[in-house]
Amino acid sequence: MDFPSLICTVKNTEKIQKECTHCQLPISGGSHHQSSHGEYCCYGCMMVDELLKGENRFIDPAIFHNKKFDYLQNDKIQKDLLSFEEGAIAKIEIHLPQIHCSSCIYLLENLQEIAKGILDVKVNFGQKIASITFLKKDITLPQIASLLHYIGYPPDFNTTDKASKKRINKLVIQLGVAGFFFGNTMLLALPDYLHSDLSLDSNLQQFFRILMMLFSIPVILYSAQDYFINAFKNIRGGSISIDLPIALGILVIFIRSSFEVLTGIGPGYFDSLNGLIFFLLIGKWYQQKTYENFRFDRDFKSFIPLAANLVLQNGKNHSIPIADLKKGDIIIVEKDELLPADAILKENQATLDYSYITGEAEPIEKTLDAKVYAGAKIKSDAAIFEILSAADSSYLANLWEQFSDKRKAASHQIGINTNISQYFSLAIVLIAVISAALWATIDLGKAINVFTAVLIVACPCALALAQPFSSGSMLRQFGKKGFFLKNANVLHKLAEVEYIAFDKTGTLTQLDTMTVQWHGEPLADDEKQLLVSLIKKSRHSLSTSLVQFLSPSNFIASEISDFAEIEGEGLRGYIANTYLEIGRAKFVDVAEEASTTSIYVKIDEILRGYFTFHQNTRAQTNQLIQDLIPNYELAMISGDNDKQEKAYRSLFGEKPKLLFEQTPKQKLEFIDSLNAAGQKTLMVGDGLNDAGALNHGHAGISLCEDQMHFFPPSDAVLKAGSLSLLPRFLHLSKKNEQGIKIAILISLLYNVVGLSFAIAGLLSPLVCAILMPISSLTVVLFTSSWSSYYAQKELK
Amino acid sequence: MSAIFLLIGASLLVALGFLGAFIWSIKSGQYEDDYSPGVRMLKDPKQSYQSQTNKGE
Known part of the structure; x- marks a missing residue:
């Protein structure tokens, strides 16, 4: 019966002090649960174990009822959340950030055994999402949410995202199509190279060649379409990226090869063409490693609750969606809940925690009629507020607006490749024209041949692969150590950083201690x-x-x-x-x-x-600052008071700027002033009060504790436990750039070899078919081993 | 030699079938979660009162 113990493997046996009675995984310090049956790593394990050992019947909804989720009763909110509704049956996909082991899956997928009305639960472990199908007459949405909360999986309704997954799916299909046709083209091209009996049967030879041409069409039209689209966008936008020479190369190879095949001159370069696209897509796919658990782009709404508890004239409560809140509404906010909009306190006294919004470490007291900003957490008992403005025009929302424009503008692809590819494209076109012109004086037919051959062989395949593979394997290594980057561009930006600004509360110090x-x-x-x-x-x-x-x-x-x-x-x-x-x-x-x-x-x-x-600084803070001081300019911008200035001065030394009592806007302006001075600034923060600064900096890293889903929008997420590794991550990002540069040199060398064949008019399909994969392979092997060698050395 | 035209045509059809299967498998989301299905397989099917009645519905 206790199957999860069979599938949970025991790791690092020598280091374990305590094992979970249920799943036998080591119990980590943070989460520890005990019951009469034994000790468990999580509430889930304890629940499962007790359910298995005890007489299980349905749990009475009254036991797990949680007032917090009553707002889900609202029709409008339900409509937004339910993914499917038909008659009596409804389905919802809920993000449960706490899912972390096989026992979690086991418990959640057995939910129908403990709650009446639930028909089926399917857990997606990677995305931490449970799809729950239920009977509306037997169980309500608030009851489901309460039950999940009760068994230790507080649902998170603010974060569900599907779009990025779809994009990756498309890339995988493009890759699959390219791979399939590449393989088949190779199969048909090989006999021609081997000079077998094929040339004796010209019908068969032509059949093979036509097939190869047909195989290339879907590869170009479907698999390579993004290169053409991007190249077109580039031309319209007046900039050159690596996509342009690639698109040009693909087009030239296809036209020339089709011409050769249709006129019966030769076999064309279809195998090289399909191989090229296949390799390019592999690089793209490898780089697009995404972290399914996070969303790096989120708006302020994901930080505030979905609904507010409106107090009606007759004294009763009624939940309404946040969007329907308007000026003058009276709402009640429970303890530990966030205030959704700017409001006036209608209570004699309330304790509010602003740490996430302003960075103040200690909760502050507010009295009757005081103005309170959205995002404040109520620390005292439930309090009544009168709404001042709608949720989307709150102080918090405005703050968000201020930096959101910059985010869109900055999302363009940058990197070493962009620079090089501009010169590269120009140089290639020049070489092609000059060599064609020289040949034209000797043999006009040969001139066209040479012109296309240059464009074919110089197609920047290896060039385009250097960055994806190097950065991709670096991203993976970083991820293993708790540093998650939004994309490979961030790695490039990190390498350029000269100035690092830290937030204090929650970043250098540890909250709750x-x-x-x-x-x-x-x-x-x-x-x-x-x-x-x-x-x-x-x-x-x-x-x-x-x-x-x-x-x-x-x-x-x-x-x-x-x-x-x-x-x-x-x-x-x-x-x-x-x-x-x-x-x-x-x-x-x-x-x-x-x-x-x-x-x-x-x-x-x-x-x-x-x-x-005073708040403890993190154990690693001291080491971190010491490691960074020799190489970077540092600063600390804190929203907290300056009572501890002395302590931080001795930590940072004389030179760094230490700013206290900074509002989120001042933080942002500080970063802007550095930008204006030409400094490439890295902002490291944790709260929403840093959100503006995080986005205005050259790069922004948000730090987060165990709860991996609650962080401000930023370029990267760093687990608090890995903070001391930050200097090494920065060093590695520089190493990565170095690796890419060497790889680009290698690919240029191959290009020189290929070009000399092309200019001499000797480029045969065979030479092309050998040179292209070899150059790609060298670059791929070199960059990925370079990255993992240094990453392993530094991040041991 | 003409048999080869037929053979290549046939093998191509089979191969295209596999390509179609691959695309279908991606679109149906089979690769989205590579952990839970393996665990799910080991789950004991519990024939409780409720799950039996559910099937009737």
């Missing part, structure tokens, strides 16, 4: 007991880290009398005649001593000392 320090006489254990009893009553965001820091041995909560909490200020109360006061300097009435966020402690009116809080 606070360092607490006690300044004063050490506290006795009984004093700690008293303090913890008091602090535990507070809901303030710092209280948890404070309790953790104090952690007295054998804690027993004591009775508190006359407890009072002034939000954002402090706490006071009596415990068995001891009067305790904890809070800001002003609250306990002492002079401010610390330079960062601090909390003072008074016991029986005597100041005992104070706690200071």
Whole structure:
């Protein structure tokens, strides 16, 4: 019965401390679940195991009901989400970012065993998508979402994308068609080269040649169509890319070969032609390695919820899609939810976390009638807001607009190839014309021959392959180490970077970890007991880290009398005649001593000392900065206050600019000013507040923790754990450029050989058929081994 | 020698059939997920009350 244990293999056995009882994979530190049956790597494993061991019947929807998903009841939202609806049956494709092992598939595909109304579930592991077919009368969409959330797969309705997959599918079919006809053409071309009896039977010979010509037509019209389309666009746009000489070459080969075949002069170059297109497409395919889990292009809507909870006149709640929100609407936002539009707080007090929007590390307090921007996360209990403007004209949306134009403009293909191919195309046409002109003085017929031969042999096949293969294998190596690039262009841009700007909160520091320090006489254990009893009553965001820091041995909560909490200020109360006061300097009435966020402690009116809080820098930050300083100019732009300037100054040294209290707009302007000064800037950030800067920089890397689906739009995504490898990634991107240059040199050498044959008027189909694959193969082998050699050396 | 015309024609037809099969397999999404089908195959078909009634519907 416990089949998943059969298929999960155990890796790195010597290093494992703990194994999941269910799937036997090592338990990683982050996710750890325990039950009476054993220890598990994830909630999914625990669920599956318990379902398997226990008596399983349908779970009562009331158990897993989650108010959070009630908005899915709305018809308009449902219509958007459902992929299929017919009578009583509906189908939905849901992105479940938590899917990570075979047990997940097992559990999800057995969902019909634990929930009534679900007919069938199919999981796409690569894309982390579950297609669920269900009976509408037995289970509702909110119930499905709640159930998935309950069993540990919180659904993500904001991110589903199909378009890119389709494009890759087309490329694979183009590749398949080219490969098929290339193989068949080779088969028919070979007898001609071998001078067999074929030439004795001219009918058969002509039959073979006509077939080869017919085989080439679909390859050109279908497989190679993108080259023609791009070349045409290039001509209209007035620029030259590698596609133009390729398209020209293809056309010339086909016309000349068809002419040869139809007039019966020779076999033509159809095998070389089809081989060329096949190799080119392989390169394209290899480079287009995509990461199915992410979307690099997303709009601000994917960061805010799909629906808002509208409070009606009669006091009832009703969910409506975000797009329908208008000025004056009253909405209620639950704890840990995001505010969808700019609004005014209609609550006496609320704690808001702006870290993702502005980079401020600590949650801030807002009072009645304060303006709150979209994207704020509610940290206190559910709060009521009055909407100020529609969601798509919020501050957040405007910010998005500002940099979105630049994104489109910058999406053009750039790279070494572009530069070289401009000269290359020009040089080739010149050589062809000159050599033809020289031959024309001797033999006019030969001149046309030579003219086309030059264009045929010089077709920049190897040239076009250098970059895709080199970059493609580099991208793969990077991906293995947790650095995911949007495309190969980003690699080229990274190599040019001279200036690196870092965000602080969440990038150099780790969110959700606070360092607490006690300044004063050490506290006795009984004093700690008293303090913890008091602090535990507070809901303030710092209280948890404070309790953790104090952690007295054998804690027993004591009775508190006359407890009072002034939000954002402090706490006071009596415990068995001891009067305790904890809070800001002003609250306990002492002079401010610390330079960062601090909390003072008074016991029986005597100041005992104070706690200071600051966010931990990541363990790797120090090393990272030390590694980068010799080679790059650095800067830090933070949305946070400057209380820790000293600490960061000592980390960065004298020269780098450290900017604090920067709004997203100021960050963007800082990057713009660097751009204006001609600096190629790399921005490394993590929050939406960096989004503008990430896109205005020459390149932008967003850092992300385990949750791989939540990051601002950028050129690349770096896993937080691999931050210290950044200098090596940058170094490798330079190595990659070097490799491409050498490969281009090699391909030029081959071209020199080929051209000399062509100019001499000696280019036979056989020479062409041998030279072309060899040059392509050399370049492919060289670039991919160059890339993987250096990548493995650096990223061991 | 004329047999070869026939043979090549026939073999071409067979080969084109395979090309068609390849294109169909891509379009039907068979290569989109190369992990779950292998796992799915090992799943025990559970004939519970519900899945039986579902088939009736």
